[in-house]
Amino acid sequence: MRTNIYYWKCDNPLPVEEKLVYNDKYKLADITDMVRDIAKNHFREEPLSVEPNDLAGNHYAYDITYPDREVFFRSDDGKIADDYMDAEEAAMDLAREHGIPVPTVFATDTSKKLFPVRYQLMEKVSGERMSNFYQDGTLDKGSVSRELGRHLARLHSIPLDGFGFFNTEILKNENRVIGLNKTNREYFGTKLEDHLRYLRNTQFLTSQEIRDIEQLIEKFGKYLNIQQGYMVHKDIAFWNIVGTSTKINAIVDWDDVISCDPVDDLAVVRCFYGEDIFVPLLNGYKEITPLPDDFYPRLWLYMIRNMLWKAVFRTFMKYFEIDVKTTLLNQDKKSTLKEFTRNQLFLAINELKKI
Secondary structure (H helix, E strand, O other): OOOOOOOHHHHOOOOHHHHHHHHHHHHHOOOHHHHHHHHHHHHOOOOOEEEEOOOOOOOEEEEEEEOOEEEEEEEOOOOOOOOOHHHHHHHHHHHHHOOOOOOOEEEEEOOOOOOOOOEEEEEOOOOEEOHHHHHHOOOOHHHHHHHHHHHHHHHOOOEEEOEEEEOHHHHHHHOOOEEEEOOHHHHHHOOHHHHHHHHHHOOOOOHHHHHHHHHHHHHHHHHHOOOOEEEEOOOOOHHHEEEOOOOEEEEOOOOOOEEEOHHHHHHHHHHHOOHHHHHHHHHHHHHHOOOOOOHHHHHHHHHHHHHHHHHHHHHHOOOOOOOOOHHHOOOOOOOOHHHHHHHHHHHHHHHHHHO
C-alpha cells in the first residue's frame, strides 16, 4: 500500500538511479513480446500489432491493434510492490457512474502470477492527448476548459471515507474505498519535511525561503481542517486528457487518485496553467457547484504543497538538465522548466501572503 507517500512518482521507495531509467525506458527495456503474450492470454486472439506508445512517466504504455478494436496497455516494471491499479479501476468506475468520461477497463492484474508486471488493458480512446493542441495553439481553450471544469465538479461530488491514497487491502477484501490517512492535514504533511530538506540541500530554495513557506503553512493550516474527503484526480493536465481541439473524450491516468479536498485538484491545474485556462475552468465548475468562501487561501496553500513535490521530482529526475517535459512549460516557452517551477511556486507564496 502507498503508506507514507504524498505523491507516488516522487516518494516511492525505488532508488533515484532506478527512477532515472524511466527517462529512456523504451530503449532500455523492450517488453513488446510480453505485451503480446498478455494480450493473447486475455483476448484469446493474436493481435495484429503491438507498438510502444512512448508516453513519459513511470509506466510502460503500448498500443495493441486487433481487426475490430484498439487496446491501450500500461504496466509497471515489477520492481517494487504497488497494487494501485486496483484503486485506479475502482476510481474510474465511480467516476463513470457520475458522468465523467473515462476509458473502459478490460482487465487489471496486480498479482504478478502469470506475468512479472502489474498491468491494465483498457479501451484506447479516440483522439489525441490534448497537450498537443495546447502546445501548437489550436486548442479551444475557453470551451474545453469550461467542459473540464464541469467534469471536475462532478468528480468532486463523490464523497469518500478517509483521506489520501486508497487502502488497497480494504478495497480487495471489502470492496470499499477508504483513504489511508485519518485527516486531510495528516495527508498534506506527509513527506513535507523531507521535501523541504531536499530542496534546501539541492539549493533550489534558500533557508530563508523555506522558513517563509513553513510560516505560511502554519499560519494558514486551519484551512486544511476539512471533515469530508472527495475524489481528487491529482494530476489534471492536458496530457492526461484525450480528445480533439474542441471536445474532451476521456480523462486518463488515474494513478494518483486520492480522497482529498477538491480544491487540491484545482490547485494542481493552476500549477501548470495561467488564467487563460483557469478562469474558464472555474466558470464551468461553478455551473455545477459553487466555490467555497475560503477558496483562494486553500488554492494557494495546496498549490504551494504541489509545487514543492514537483520541484523535488523535477530536480532528482534531472528534468532541469535535459530537454524533456516541454508540455510543463508555459505555452510561449520563454522560461526554462526550472524558472517556470520557481515562478509557479512563488506565485502561490506571494498570493497567499496577500491574504
